[in-house]
Amino acid sequence: MSRSKLNARINRIEPSMTIGISAKAKDLCAAGLDVLSFSAGEPDFDTPDNIKIAAIKATVDGFTKYTAAGGINELRDAVVEKEKRRNGLDYKRENICISVGAKHALFNIAAVMLEEGDEIIIPAPYWVTYEAIAKYVGAKPVIIETKEENGFIPTHEDWEKAITPNTKMILINNPSNPTGATYEKSDLEFIAKLAEKHDLWIISDEIYEDIVFDGYNPVSIATLSDYAYERTLVVNGISKTYSMTGWRIGYTCGDSEVVAAMIKLQSQSTSNPTSIAQMAALEALRGPQDSVEKMRTKFEERRNFIVNALNSIDGITCFNPKGAFYVFPNISAFFGREYEGKKITGSMKFAELLLEHALIAVVPGIAFGDDRFMRFSFATSLENLKEGVERLKKFVEKIK
Ligand SMILES: *Cc1c(COP(=O)(O)O)cnc(C)c1O
Numbered sequence: 001m002s003r004s005k006l007n008a009r010i011n012r013i014e015p016s017m018t019i020g021i022s023a024k025a026k027d028l029c030a031a032g033l034d035v036l037s038f039s040a041g042e043p044d045f046d047t048p049d050n051i052k053i054a055a056i057k058a059t060v061d062g063f064t065k066y067t068a069a070g071g072i073n074e075l076r077d078a079v080v081e082k083e084k085r086r087n088g089l090d091y092k093r094e095n096i097c098i099s100v101g102a103k104h105a106l107f108n109i110a111a112v113m114l115e116e117g118d119e120i121i122i123p124a125p126y127w128v129t130y131e132a133i134a135k136y137v138g139a140k141p142v143i144i145e146t147k148e149e150n151g152f153i154p155t156h157e158d159w160e161k162a163i164t165p166n167t168k169m170i171l172i173n174n175p176s177n178p179t180g181a182t183y184e185k186s187d188l189e190f191i192a193k194l195a196e197k198h199d200l201w202i203i204s205d206e207i208y209e210d211i212v213f214d215g216y217n218p219v220s221i222a223t224l225s226d227y228a229y230e231r232t233l234v235v236n237g238i239s240k241t242y243s244m245t246g247w248r249i250g251y252t253c254g255d256s257e258v259v260a261a262m263i264k265l266q267s268q269s270t271s272n273p274t275s276i277a278q279m280a281a282l283e284a285l286r287g288p289q290d291s292v293e294k295m296r297t298k299f300e301e302r303r304n305f306i307v308n309a310l311n312s313i314d315g316i317t318c319f320n321p322k323g324a325f326y327v328f329p330n331i332s333a334f335f336g337r338e339y340e341g342k343k344i345t346g347s348m349k350f351a352e353l354l355l356e357h358a359l360i361a362v363v364p365g366i367a368f369g370d371d372r373f374m375r376f377s378f379a380t381s382l383e384n385l386k387e388g389v390e391r392l393k394k395f396v397e398k399i400k
Pocket of ligand 1: 100110250
């Protein structure tokens with residue numbers, strides 16, 4: 001009897017579609033075509049110089065060996081300080097685990113907390129990874145559909161209906177990727193009370209907390225009650241705020257037993273996050289913060305442009321996001337129609353035709369659990385955005 005090569009677990013998940021589309025756009029670029037990519041899930045800015053210099057210094061100084069599996073104490077303490085400063089949260093070093101990016105942090109939380117059959121509630125449209133991680137560890141993602149006209153935030157009734165005796169966790173991502181949806185404090189207070197009533201854990205992915213517009217200032221759900229503080233795992237990192245996606249440093253703040261379990265898992269799997277990157281992260285959190293506001297201002301300027309520009313195209317409506325660096329326009333008015341004789345069956349077909357005929361790369365909404373939309377990243381120059389809108393306009397004008 002032959003054994004199958006791969007286990008059943010790995011077949012439960014798909015490769016990250018966002019990464020796949022970026023790769024296809026890069027291939028077309030390499031073939032000499034003038035492709036404009038709006039599929040990026042990362043800031044386009046260079047990592048600030050003070051941070052790069054800290055990494056160079058760490059390298060030259062020989063800080064190039066294994067560190068503690070959960071990260072160096074200085075960095076864990078810097079996260080404690082940062083959470084106090086930014087969110088008013090009181091943690092100790094034992095509440096902090098440093099991981100290889102926030103994605104790794106999320107994976108490890110799921111790996112140490114979720115059992116086969118446990119349910120985790122995830123509002124859609126969602127970041128693909130949440131669903132994949134839940135499935136990989138054998139949990140059941142319970143998806144809540146949201147509406148554009150509700151700002152892509154679930155209603156109180158939606159939350160209540162999603163809870164079953166198997167629910168263990170609620171996931172919130174504020175501001176959200178892919179919609180840029182943001183929660184009001186009252187929404188979060190409701191979720192905190194609901195979690196308490198049903199004895200649930202909360203994962204709060206706050207990676208976009210510093211990329212916010214129109215004066216929106218997110219509060220962390222962990223600040224809203226004693227229960228929420230004890231049962232929320234705050235996940236964050238340096239990738240988005242400091243334009244450091246390649247450095248791979250993220251962190252979790254919360255229950256010390258969960259954190260200890262995550263560190264135990266890291267000690268037997270990845271070991272420590274890269275020593276040099278940890279020193280760079282330390283500089284990011286403790287060094288001058290002026291680059292953060294500079295990048296935020298740029299993002300807001302681009303958001304202002306792109307939302308207006310997309311809403312001025314016939315057939316497209318675009319929600320105005322108060323955070324992150326994506327817009328999530330509704331393109332469903334084109335479904336069932338044709339581009340040069342080719343039928344537009346959904347967001348995937350729309351994205352394919354757009355890449356092929358207009359040379360612009362976007363991520364189809366289906367990748368985030370809602371086929372009526374596409375994700376258009378504005379982590380690119382205003383000049384590229386202007387050109388992209390022109391190409392998109394010409395493309396949709398040819399849809400019959
Ligand atoms: C980019 C992103 C992350 C994590 O990024 P890392 O680079 O792994 O720290 C987490 N959540 C969301 C919603 C993201 O978009």
